[in-house]
Structure formats: C-alpha cells, structure tokens
Amino acid sequence: MARPIKQRKILSPFPETGFFSSDKNVSEEDSILFLAEEYESIKLIDYEGLDQTKAAKLMRISRPTFTRIYKRARGKLATALVEKKAMKISGENIYYGDNWYKCSVCECIYNTSKKTGSPSCPLCKNPGFESSRLKNL
C-alpha cells in the first residue's frame, strides 16, 4: 500500500475560492484545480520572496517535495494564464498553524489569540458556537 500523503501546513487561510477568466467564452467548468498547497508555494516563493528551503520548513515538508509542488503550481498557473482558464482553489491535505474560525454570518475568518480568548466573531459579535473551525479550504 502506498504511503499516505503527509499534510501540508498552511499559514493563513485564503478567503476566496478561485478566480474567474476574463474571457467570457471560457466556461467555468473548464477551470483548473489549484490545490491549497500549490497556492501556498507560489505565495511563499513569488510573493513573500522566500527561498525553497525556508518555504519547505514553513510548510513542514521536505525541500524536494516542496520543489515538486512549486513546479506543478507554476505549470498550472502558466496554463491558466495562456489558455485564459478560470482557477479554483481547494485542498484537503492541509492544516493550519493557528486556530482559525469562519463566521457563518459575516463570513470573516479570524484567529484566536491568548489575550482575546473567546472565539466569538470580532466583527458581528456572533457567538463562537455559530462559527466553524477551519480544517481545510
């Protein structure tokens, strides 16, 4: 039996679930599935400017695994840009470093720190039990 895939650590949740294509003729069904770990790899390398070793450490995976994820992410990104396809972001094999909650009323995502304590929504004051703890996107 193949070894199960190790979960990848994601630092901050992503509020949106994808991007639309500017080309009206491209259908939404024909979109490219971007995994959360691929999105995170692009963010860490190209947006934050980290090197691959540091980014791999942050995601708690080996450097060669990170390189494979990053290569796959760039390939998908290039396909989406060139073929004007929409992108959907989703992921299951991930976990968050913090306790992140999503409010069911105002849809904001928030973390809990030691000082603030209560998990109630900081925006709409929705009690914590109506918010769900984020496990994946």
Add this chain to the structure above:
Amino acid sequence: MKAITVKENALSSPIEDCFGKTRYFCLFDDLSGKIDFVLNPGNNLPAHSGKKAVAFLVSLGVTSVISGNYGITVKKLLDKHGIQTVIIPSKYDTLSQLLGVMKSPDS
C-alpha cells in the same frame, strides 16, 4: 480598539487588501462606536512597511486588525503582540458596508 485597512480617509473608501501597504487605518472603538482615520507610517517604505505598521498599531493599543491579506512577518509580529487577525472576504467593498455589520446589534 480595532484597526481596518482602508485606501482613503473617508467612509466611502474601499477596503485595502494588503495590510502593510495600506495608506490609512480606520480605528474603530468597540465601546463608543467612534471612528478615526490615521495615516500608516509605513505605507511609502520600499520594504518592511508591515513591521512599521504593526509597531504603530501596538503603540495605539489596537487589539485586533481587519484586512484582506497578511504577510508572514506581519502575522508573526501580530501573534507576538497578542493582536487578533481578521481576514475579510471581498464581498465587503467599502468601509461603510463593513462598519454596518460591526455596528448592527442584531446581526
């Protein structure tokens, strides 16, 4: 006190997605409901603008920050100072829309 990242110092201002590069912070007092606009001292810096912004907000006594996106360094600093991080979805276009949710007692 909460700090919201905004592009202009007006209620009709759009919400700024990037925490460090925001031009203004809208300070919202939970108890009185009073709002105030302050210029982000780090908005024109070529680098480390987030660090400067966090130090500024800590000196003002802010307990939670509301924005669309945070960098790794900023997130670490906010956690270190015990400041709550809130990520808002793009359905909130303007500051007044967001304040409407925050001030409404029954929502």
